[in-house]
Amino acid sequence: MPLAIEQARAAGARGEVPVGAVITLEGQVIATASNRTRELNDPTAHAEILAIRAACSHLGVERITGADLYVTLEPCPMCAAAIAHARVARLYYGASDPKSGGVEQGARVFDHAQCHHKPEVYEGINARECAQLLRGFFKNRR
Amino acid sequence: MPLAIEQARAAGARGEVPVGAVITLEGQVIATASNRTRELNDPTAHAEILAIRAACSHLGVERITGADLYVTLEPCPMCAAAIAHARVARLYYGASDPKSGGVEQGARVFDHAQCHHKPEVYEGINARECAQLLRGFFKNRR
Numbered sequence: 001m002p003l004a005i006e007q008a009r010a011a012g013a014r015g016e017v018p019v020g021a022v023i024t025l026e027g028q029v030i031a032t033a034s035n036r037t038r039e040l041n042d043p044t045a046h047a048e049i050l051a052i053r054a055a056c057s058h059l060g061v062e063r064i065t066g067a068d069l070y071v072t073l074e075p076c077p078m079c080a081a082a083i084a085h086a087r088v089a090r091l092y093y094g095a096s097d098p099k100s101g102g103v104e105q106g107a108r109v110f111d112h113a114q115c116h117h118k119p120e121v122y123e124g125i126n127a128r129e130c131a132q133l134l135r136g137f138f139k140n141r142r
Numbered sequence: 143m144p145l146a147i148e149q150a151r152a153a154g155a156r157g158e159v160p161v162g163a164v165i166t167l168e169g170q171v172i173a174t175a176s177n178r179t180r181e182l183n184d185p186t187a188h189a190e191i192l193a194i195r196a197a198c199s200h201l202g203v204e205r206i207t208g209a210d211l212y213v214t215l216e217p218c219p220m221c222a223a224a225i226a227h228a229r230v231a232r233l234y235y236g237a238s239d240p241k242s243g244g245v246e247q248g249a250r251v252f253d254h255a256q257c258h259h260k261p262e263v264y265e266g267i268n269a270r271e272c273a274q275l276l277r278g279f280f281k282n283r284r
Contacts, residue, residue: 038204041198042198043198043227043228044186044227052186053184053186056183057184059183060183061183062184062185076223077219077222077223077251078220078221078227079220080219081218081244082185082186085186086186097256098256100258102219102223102249102251102256105254105256106255106257107223107249107251107254108249109219109244112248112249113248114244114249115219115248
C-alpha cells in the first residue's frame with residue numbers, strides 16, 4: 001500500500017485526483033499506476049484500470065488469476081467489475097468512498113449473481129493516509 | 143444499431159464474443175468498436191470501453207456530453223459505469239444480458255446515488271438479431 005500511496009501522490013502532483021494502484025503476483029510487483037483521466041482524455045483511465053491493463057499486457061494474458069491489487073480508494077463500479085473480469089484474487093483498499101464507491105455501497109458489484117468472480121476484499125488499509133491525500137487535494141482545488 | 147451489429151459480426155469472425163458499439167454526436171458517427179479482450183490481452187477491452195476511449199481521444203475531451211452510444215448487448219457494470227463517467231446522454235442497447243448485465247439487473251449501476259450521471263436508456267433495439275449473433279457464436283464454440 002505505501003507504493004500505491006506514492007502513486008496517488010504523483011497523480012495529485014499532476015493535477016489528477018490522487019488515487020494509486022499496485023498489482024502484485026507471487027509477491028512481485030507487476031504493475032503500478034495512478035489516475036490519468038485528464039492527461040489521457042480518458043474517463044476510463046482510473047488507477048485500477050491502468051494497472052490491470054499494464055499487468056495483463058506485461059504477462060500477455062487476459063486474466064491475472066492469483067494477483068493482489070492494492071488501491072488507495074474504494075473502487076468505483078467500473079473498476080470493481082474490471083477487477084472481477086481480470087480474476088484478481090485479493091483486493092486491498094484504503095479509504096472508503098461513500099460518494100462514488102461500488103464495492104461496499106451503491107452498486108455493490110461483487111454481490112450479484114451477474115458477477116462471475118468475487119475477490120477477497122480487505123478494506124481500510126492505511127485508510128487515514130489515503131483519505132487525507134484526497135481531502136488535501138480537493139481542499140486545495142477550492 | 144446496424145453499424146454496431148456489423149462491428150459485432152467482425153468481432154465474432156475474429157473469435158471474440160460478438161459485441162459491437164457505435165458512438166454518435168449530433169448525428170455523426172465519432173467512434174465504432176468491437177470486443178477485443180482476447181486480441182489485446184485486456185479484460186477491459188469491451189466494445190463500449192474501446193468506443194468511449196476512441197471518441198474521447200478523437201475529440202480531445204474527457205467527457206462526451208450529448209453523445210449517443212449504441213451497443214448490441216446490455217452493458218456489464220464496468221461498461222455501464224464508464225458510460226456514466228463519460229456523460230453519454232443516451233444509451234441504446236440490443237439484447238438483454240441476464241447472465242452478466244449491469245443495467246436492468248444485478249448491480250443496476252445507474253440506479254444508485256453513487257452514480258453521478260444517468261443516461262436515458264432504450265433497450266431491445268434490434269434485440270433478436272443481436273441475441274442471435276451471440277447464440278450462434280457460443281453454439282459454434284461448443
